[in-house]
Amino acid sequence: MANKQNKYDRQLRLWGDHGQWCLENSKICLVNVTATGTETLKNLILPGIGSFVIVDKSRVNGEDAGSNFFLDPNAIGESKAKVATNLLLELNPEVKGEYIEEDVANILETNPHFFLSFTVVIACNLYGETLQKLAALFWCNNIPFVTCKSFGFIGYLRLVIPEHCIIESHPDNSHEDLRLDCPFEELCAYADTIDLDAMDKKDHSHTPYVIILYKYLMEWKKAHSGAMPKTWKEKKEFKKLVMSGIRKNADGVPEDEENFDEAVKQVNSALVPSCVPEKVQKIFNDPKCLQLTEESTDFWMMVGGLRQFVSNSENGLLPLRGSLPDMFSDSDKYIKLQNIYQGKAKQDMEAVTGHISQVCTKSGCGNGKISEKDIKRFCRNAHFLRVVRTRSLQSEYESPSKSIMDSLTSDEISDAVWYVLLRAVERFQSTNGRLPGMNNAEWESDVNRLKNCLYDLLKSWDIPGAVEAISDDFLQEMCRCGSSEIHSVASYMGGVTSHEVVKLITAQYIPICNSYIYNGYKSTSVTIDI
Amino acid sequence: MLQGLDYCLKMEVDNVVSTVREPLNWSGRWNHIQKVLERSGPFAHPDFEPSPDILGFLLNNCKLLVIGAGGLGCELLKNLTLTGFRHIDVIDMDTIDLSNLNRQFLFRQNDIGKAKATVASDFINNRVKGAEVVPHFCKIQDYDASFYKQFHIVVCGLDSIVARRWINGMLISLLEYDEDGNLDQTSVIPMVDGGTEGFKGNARIILPGLSACMECTLDLYPPQVNFPMCTIAHTPRQPEHCVEYVKVFGWEKEKPFGDAPIDGDNPEHIKWICGSACERAEQFGIQGVTYRLTQGVIKRIIPAVASTNAVIAAACSTEVFKLASSCGAPMNNYMVFNDADGVYTYTFEAEKSETCVACSQKPKTIHFKPTSQLRELIEFLCQDSMLQMKSPGITTTVNGNSKTLFMKSIPSIERATRPNLSKSLADLGLSSGQELIVADVTTPNSLIFILKLSDQCSAET
Numbered sequence: 001m002a003n004k005q006n007k008y009d010r011q012l013r014l015w016g017d018h019g020q021w022c023l024e025n026s027k028i029c030l031v032n033v034t035a036t037g038t039e040t041l042k043n044l045i046l047p048g049i050g051s052f053v054i055v056d057k058s059r060v061n062g063e064d065a066g067s068n069f070f071l072d073p074n075a076i077g078e079s080k081a082k083v084a085t086n087l088l089l090e091l092n093p094e095v096k097g098e099y100i101e102e103d104v105a106n107i108l109e110t111n112p113h114f115f116l117s118f119t120v121v122i123a124c125n126l127y128g129e130t131l132q133k134l135a136a137l138f139w140c141n142n143i144p145f146v147t148c149k150s151f152g153f154i155g156y157l158r159l160v161i162p163e164h165c166i167i168e169s170h171p172d173n174s175h176e177d178l179r180l181d182c183p184f185e186e187l188c189a190y191a192d193t194i195d196l197d198a199m200d201k202k203d204h205s206h207t208p209y210v211i212i213l214y215k216y217l218m219e220w221k222k223a224h225s226g227a228m229p230k231t232w233k234e235k236k237e238f239k240k241l242v243m244s245g246i247r248k249n250a251d252g253v254p255e256d257e258e259n260f261d262e263a264v265k266q267v268n269s270a271l272v273p274s275c276v277p278e279k280v281q282k283i284f285n286d287p288k289c290l291q292l293t294e295e296s297t298d299f300w301m302m303v304g305g306l307r308q309f310v311s312n313s314e315n316g317l318l319p320l321r322g323s324l325p326d327m328f329s330d331s332d333k334y335i336k337l338q339n340i341y342q343g344k345a346k347q348d349m350e351a352v353t354g355h356i357s358q359v360c361t362k363s364g365c366g367n368g369k370i371s372e373k374d375i376k377r378f379c380r381n382a383h384f385l386r387v388v389r390t391r392s393l394q395s396e397y398e399s400p401s402k403s404i405m406d407s408l409t410s411d412e413i414s415d416a417v418w419y420v421l422l423r424a425v426e427r428f429q430s431t432n433g434r435l436p437g438m439n440n441a442e443w444e445s446d447v448n449r450l451k452n453c454l455y456d457l458l459k460s461w462d463i464p465g466a467v468e469a470i471s472d473d474f475l476q477e478m479c480r481c482g483s484s485e486i487h488s489v490a491s492y493m494g495g496v497t498s499h500e501v502v503k504l505i506t507a508q509y510i511p512i513c514n515s516y517i518y519n520g521y522k523s524t525s526v527t528i529d530i
Numbered sequence: 531m532l533q534g535l536d537y538c539l540k541m542e543v544d545n546v547v548s549t550v551r552e553p554l555n556w557s558g559r560w561n562h563i564q565k566v567l568e569r570s571g572p573f574a575h576p577d578f579e580p581s582p583d584i585l586g587f588l589l590n591n592c593k594l595l596v597i598g599a600g601g602l603g604c605e606l607l608k609n610l611t612l613t614g615f616r617h618i619d620v621i622d623m624d625t626i627d628l629s630n631l632n633r634q635f636l637f638r639q640n641d642i643g644k645a646k647a648t649v650a651s652d653f654i655n656n657r658v659k660g661a662e663v664v665p666h667f668c669k670i671q672d673y674d675a676s677f678y679k680q681f682h683i684v685v686c687g688l689d690s691i692v693a694r695r696w697i698n699g700m701l702i703s704l705l706e707y708d709e710d711g712n713l714d715q716t717s718v719i720p721m722v723d724g725g726t727e728g729f730k731g732n733a734r735i736i737l738p739g740l741s742a743c744m745e746c747t748l749d750l751y752p753p754q755v756n757f758p759m760c761t762i763a764h765t766p767r768q769p770e771h772c773v774e775y776v777k778v779f780g781w782e783k784e785k786p787f788g789d790a791p792i793d794g795d796n797p798e799h800i801k802w803i804c805g806s807a808c809e810r811a812e813q814f815g816i817q818g819v820t821y822r823l824t825q826g827v828i829k830r831i832i833p834a835v836a837s838t839n840a841v842i843a844a845a846c847s848t849e850v851f852k853l854a855s856s857c858g859a860p861m862n863n864y865m866v867f868n869d870a871d872g873v874y875t876y877t878f879e880a881e882k883s884e885t886c887v888a889c890s891q892k893p894k895t896i897h898f899k900p901t902s903q904l905r906e907l908i909e910f911l912c913q914d915s916m917l918q919m920k921s922p923g924i925t926t927t928v929n930g931n932s933k934t935l936f937m938k939s940i941p942s943i944e945r946a947t948r949p950n951l952s953k954s955l956a957d958l959g960l961s962s963g964q965e966l967i968v969a970d971v972t973t974p975n976s977l978i979f980i981l982k983l984s985d986q987c988s989a990e991t
Contacts, residue, residue, distance in 0.1 A: 005822075009629045010834040013826065014728055035612075043836040047632055062558030069608050073556050073659060091635055152566060153573075153848070153858060170870055206765065326768050334767040335815040443569060473572035480571040484562035487612035488847035491605065495840030499729070499869050502837065509729070510871045520848045521573045523733065523861035525875045 004048075004094070011047050018377075019506040020048065024094075026119040026505045028052045031104045031134070033080040035485045036150045037124035038070040039494025041088055044501060051096040052088075053118075056081040057103040067487045105130045112137055120501050122146045127429050135160050135393035144504045147393075148497045151425070152481020154418045155493035155518035158530075159500060159511055160393050163288075165299040166386040167378055168508040177321035177383065180213055180270050181228055184320070186340050191215065196245065204247055205255065206330040208337055209263035213270050216242045216263075229271060238271075239264050259328040274317050276310060280385050284310070292363035298370050302378045303385070304363070305356030309348075312355070318382040319348030349379045390514035391530070400461050401530050408458075408466045415519045415526040417470060420457070421478050427453035437482025446479040447472065477521075489520045537737050537860075538577040539682060539853055540716055541587040554660035560585055563614055566857045575856035584855045588614035589660075592854050595681040596620040597670060597697060599646040601834055602687025602724050604636045605843030607650055610685070611658040613851045619681070621666040621673075622647040627795065633836040670697055671974070678719070679704055683850055686723040687843060689832070691751050692920065692972050694723060698736065698744035699973040702889050705739045711891075713739045722849050724842040728833040731842035734864040734880065735849055738889060741863050742880040745888035749915045750880070754830075769818040772807040773827040780806050794829035803828060841867060887917065893965070893978040900956035900983045904935060907955065911968065919970040926966050928959045935966075955983060 005012070012020055026049045030037050033056045041052055060080050065073040070087040071080065081099035089097045100107070104123075107114055108130065115121060121138060123131065126147060138145040138160065145160040179187065191214045196204060220229060220238055229238040242263050247255045276284075283289060284307045288296070292304045310316055322345025324338045353375050360370075391401065407416035428436045428450050436446040451467075454475065458466050496516060503511045518525045567584045574580075594615055596606050599622035610618060624646050626637045636653040637646070647665035654663050666673075670693055678684070678700050688694050698721065706717040721736040723744075736743050761767070762774045781792055786802045793799050804824040811819045825831065845865060852858040864880040867873075887894050898907060904924075911919045923937035935950055935958060937943045950958060962983040969976045 003628070006628045007631050009632075009822070009825075010831065011632055012822070013831065013833040014835060039840065042635060043840050046635055046836040062556050063561035065556070066559035067562045067612055069612060069657065073559070076556070090638075092631075093639070172868075172870060329767060330765045331767055331814040331816070334765075338767075339815075437565065437569075440568075443565075477571050477573050480566060480569045482565045484565045486563060486566065486848070486851070488609040488844045488851060491609050492841055492844035492848070495837045495842075495844060496869065496873055498840070499835070499837035500873070502835075509869075512872045516873050521858050522877060523845055523849065523865045523875075524877045525873065527872055527874075 008048060015502070015506050015508050019508050022506045023502065024048055024050050026050050027117060028501070029055065029115065029118045029121040031055045031121065031123040032125050033058075033064075033068070033071070033084045034124040034149070035064075035068040035487055035490035036148055036155075036493045036497070037122065038068055038084050038088065039491045040122055040124075040148070040497040040501070041084075042070070042091060043494055043498030045088055045091045045095045045097075047502065048092060048094050049505070051098070052085075053097070054081040054085050054099045055102065055104050055107065056084075056099070057101055057106075067485050067490070069487075104134065108133050108137070116141055116143065118143060120144045120146060120504050122148065122497065122501065125149045127426055132393060132397065139392050139394070145393075146497060146501060146504075148493055149422075150485050150490040150493050151422060151483055152477065152486065153489055153520035154422070154481075155489055155496070155516075155520070155525075156419070156422055157493060157497050157500065157512070157516040157518075158393070159390055159504075159514050161388060161390050161504065161511070161514075162392070164388040164504060164507070164511060165297070166388070166507055166510060167299070167381050167384075169381070169384045169386045169510050170508060171384050174384065175269055175272050176323070176325050177274070178210060178270055178324075179274055179317075179320065180210070180217060181273050182315050182317070183214060184344050186344055187214070190336065190340050201247060201255070203330075205257045205259060206328070206333065207259055208327050208329040208333055209259055209266055210270075210324070210327065210337060211333070212242065212245065212260060212263040213266065216245065228273075235267060235271060239267050242267065262328050274315075276316070276318055277383055280318070280383065283385055283387055286387065292359055292365070294364040296363060296365060298374065301360055301363075301365060302352075302356055302370065302375065304359040305352055305354075306378070306382060308355040308359060309352045319352050319379045320345045321380055321383065322346070323380070345379070349376055352379055386510055388511055388513050396530050401528075403528055404530050405461070405463065407528070408463065408469060413469065413471075415517045415524055416528050417474060418517045418519060419515060419528060419530065420470065421454070421474055424450055424454035424457050425478060425483075427457055435483040437479035439482075443479050443482055447475050450475050450479060486520070489518070492518055492520070537715065537718065537720075537740055538575060538856055539720070541584070542591060560614060563851075567855055571857070573858055575852070575859050578856040580857075584857070585614055588854060589616050592617065592683075593681050594618045594850065595678070595684045596687065597684065597693070598622055598687035598689075599636075599650040599665075600624065600630065600687060600689070601633045601726065601836075601839035602843045602846070603646070604634045604650055605840055606685055606687055606724075606847060607636070607654045607663060608658075609844055609847035610850060611654055611661040611663070613847065615850075615854070616660055616662050618661070619664045619666060620647050620651060621668065621670055622650075623667065623669045633834055633839050635836070670700075675700065675704060681719060683853055684719055684721045685846055685850055686721065687846070688723075688725070695744050695748075695972040696974055697721065698738070699888055699975060701736075701738045702743060703975050707891075715740075720853050722846045722853070724846040726834065726838045726842050729835070729838055729868060729870040731838050731867045732865060733842050733845040733849070733861075733867070735853070735860050736863075740882075742882045743886065743889045745916070746883040746886045747864075747880045748918055751918075752915070753918055766810065766814055766816060769807070769811060769816055769820075769823055770827050772810040772814075772816060772819055773803060773824050775810055776803045776806040777828060780810075792828060794825065800825050800828060838867070838869070841869075883916075887977050888973065893980050895980040895982055896966075897982045897984065898955055899985055901954050903952055903954055904958060905951040908936065908951070911970075919968070919972055922968045922970045924966055924968050926960065926964055933959075937969075955981070 028049050030041050058080050060071050060076050060078055060083055065071045070084045072083055075083045079101045081101055085097045085099040135145055139162055142162050148157040191211050194211055229235045246257050246260045249255055283303055288300045289303045322342045324341050404416055407414050436450045437443040455467050458464050500511050503509045512527045513529055515528050515530045568580045570580045596603055596618055599620050626641045626644055626646055628642055630637055636650045641649045645667040647667045651663040651665040655661050701719050701721055704717055706714040718738055724733045757774055762771055766772050804821050807819045849860055853860055862879050865875055865877040867875050884890055911917050911922045921938045924935040926933055934947055936947045964981045966979045966981050967976045968979055
């Protein structure tokens with residue numbers, strides 16, 4: 001065990017033991033052995049997923065062995081799935097792996113249930129009807145499905161997820177939850193025992209900025225009939241007021257008081273009004289929250305309880321987060337303040353727990369099955385809850401989203417154009433039974449064939465004119481690359497894809513919605529909701 | 531104007547593909563990359579001429595140096611050898627640790643303790659037929675210009691800013707200029723550099739002398755912030771403060787393992803520090819001192835995952851592939867990456883600084899008062915965001931004689947020059963316009979500063 005803690009130390013610091021637990025209990029399926037696919041699996045096996053299964057009927061050929069680190073040139077002619085599985089398994093003895101030498105379309109036909117036991121399914125270079133069928137199967141069964149490929153210098157990744165609920169989204173820079181605009185009873189009670197004027201010099205310069213701002217806000221509110229400083233001008237004035245509190249020496253020169261400097265610096269962020277963030281409000285209004293049933297997941301049960309907590313609370317706010325950032329202070333005052341915040345957070349959490357068990361009972365869901373630890377984590381992250389839902393692949397293919405239309409008709413061509421070209425390539429494939437640029441003899445004449453496919457595609461989207469906006473340069477590059485997998489591009493996509501899969505498995509951090517294009521020509525990329 | 535975009539690596543090709551021995555080139559082996567190397571494309575470099583010779587150049591002539599065989603290095607070696615590069619040297623001074631195995635995929639449990647460069651090279655040479663990776667188990671500073679000169683491109687996968695700055699300085703020192711001050715482009719060795727931290731990373735191209743170098747953009751790498759000493763000693767509030775206290779005061783005082791210094795990889799050491807830190811935390815009512823946290827603080831651990839390393843190393847490798855073959859224009863010139871919230875990249879042009887101490891070829895002028903102490907000058911060299919030196923040693927010429935003003939690295943000289951620190955610049959015999967020669971670990975070659983003395987100004991440039 002200690003061994004595993006050390007081995008995974010550098011990642012445990014990012015997703016914690018509970019994230020690792022999810023990973024170690026996950027079961028991943030890879031459909032089709034490509035460099036992009038095996039690189040993705042490599043980056044999942046190293047951090048320690050539970051197990052994987054590779055599905056691929058084809059045999060190792062020379063060109064795959066040349067660009068894939070997990071295919072062996074000595075095994076040309078053998079099963080790709082088998083060779084890749086064996087080489088991938090060397091990466092981590094903790095991970096189990098199997099392979100199935102069968103065509104995915106065949107399994108879909110004969111034994112679709114096979115696919116339903118996976119945590120996430122990843123498909124590479126899958127086109128046409130099989131892709132659609134597979135995506136539809138997972139869509140109905142609420143299994144996250146990921147499709148990706150590398151095409152020359154271009155990478156493509158699409159997440160197909162009916163619903164993905166995140167408690168720990170780990171925001172990079174969030175506002176602290178200090179409630180200085182609506183201080184709770186315990187905070188007031190403590191702060192009111194402090195008299196800044198009566199303090200000696202050392203105490204005065206070691207009082208946390210939270211107390212300082214509290215004090216001067218009280219003073220401000222008294223002078224402004226209870227209103228907080230709101231405008232830029234008022235905030236500037238308020239900063240002046242705070243600064244006036246800095247002690248002066250006998251000569252009238254202000255003393256060096258770091259805590260006051262900090263207080264002034266924190267005015268703007270501390271004055272951001274406490275509220276339920278828009279994204280959380282949206283989750284409260286989600287039908288899944290409004291209509292809890294015995295089928296509802298723990299996440300939605302907790303959201304239901306949280307919603308009730310908010311609507312029952314006087315100030316309509318989420319439970320207090322309970323964390324206090326480090327600030328200039330002596331130990332004693334800081335720890336006292338920290339205990340006050342933590343105490344209130346605990347109190348709020350207990351109230352939320354009560355509400356959760358109420359909504360559980362009401363909706364006929366088993367009571368008490370959600371652990372205290374889970375509820376605590378949920379409350380601590382209440383401000384950052386996220387629900388991600390992508391479009392289904394079927395609806396994407398029925399009608400392109402507005403965002404892709406906009407990007408085609410705008411003045412500046414973004415990397416989204418590559419998505420359209422990849423769709424044209426798919427059309428090419430279904431018409432010609434091969435990919436453009438496959439053969440040296442035909443690659444140049446394929447440019448016009450591909451252009452026709454592009455035109456047909458845009459016509460089907462009712463924007464045939466957009467073909468003018470897409471320069472022939474793009475078409476030529478597509479045919480030049482001829483669906484080759486440049487290993488470093490495949491490796492880039494393997495990195496990106498594996499991390500999105502880790503997000504889906506651990507329900508931490510925020511996955512893309514819903515497609516990602518990498519442009520290796522310029523080392524740029526874009527996320528599009530298609 | 532796109533800096534350095536007109537740069538094109540010159541290929542000296544000698545009788546290529548024919549020299550490639552058969553078993554190494556089974557049928558179809560290079561099909562994937564041959565398409566982009568042997569077909570013209572509108573997004574290729576303007577000088578690109580598709581030809582089988584390009585693959586020949588990659589296979590037989592192009593020599594790469596990979597610095598670092600860790601998280602990025604392992605990926606780089608794989609990517610580069612699978613895109614046709616065969617002659618690669620790799621330098622790393624580290625040995626393999628258990629905590630590397632979650633991402634450094636060329637290493638296994640029974641490699642622990644062995645040299646990273648050696649194990650990585652052996653693995654790659656075994657797996658990728660024909661690869662000739664040569665390991666160097668040493669520091670980059672162990673080699674001089676004659677070694678670095680032999681490479682076409684240098685790729686860095688380092689975790690140290692100082693090492694990056696040093697190699698940057700080395701590549702700049704290899705530049706050759708004609709009498710009119712025009713750069714000889716054949717002396718340019720491109721540097722492709724990657725770095726990661728958790729889910730964040732960056733990749734960049736430096737064309738020494740042509741585009742922004744490490745020192746031009748030093749403010750992109752802010753120095754690490756330490757806890758104030760008084761917080762550690764008197765007013766701890768966080769578990770980290772307690773650990774730092776034991777590290778700074780407790781270890782020396784109690785000498786739990788005799789005279790042994792703290793070894794962050796020794797579990798007994800960490801356990802002892804963790805225990806002492808817990809005691810201190812309890813005294814102050816601080817929660818959260820754990821073994822993991824203790825080790826994190828002591829070793830200054832930066833989180834790392836396989837995926838980010840893969841992405842950044844891949845972005846770097848694609849650039850090396852494009853630079854060496856011209857089959858695509860190089861990126862311009864700096865990409866940042868973050869995949870914590872969605873997947874975010876931003877690619878921008880870092881700008882070359884006209885006053886760069888390393889690549890502008892102009893000595894930097896620094897202004898002080900004659901009454902300023904030498905100590906202030908040294909503090910300036912360390913703290914200025916565009917200099918960030920570590921322990922500069924300064925020599926100059928006074929009355930025709932070379933004089934060492936201060937040097938820390940050699941104990942006897944340090945003792946002899948220490949009194950100079952509190953002397954004023956005037957008392958040291960320095961005059962306005964004086965050339966100061968400054969040596970530091972951040973650069974392989976000394977830098978020249980022009981000292982301007984006047985009563986008005988403080989340490990401003």
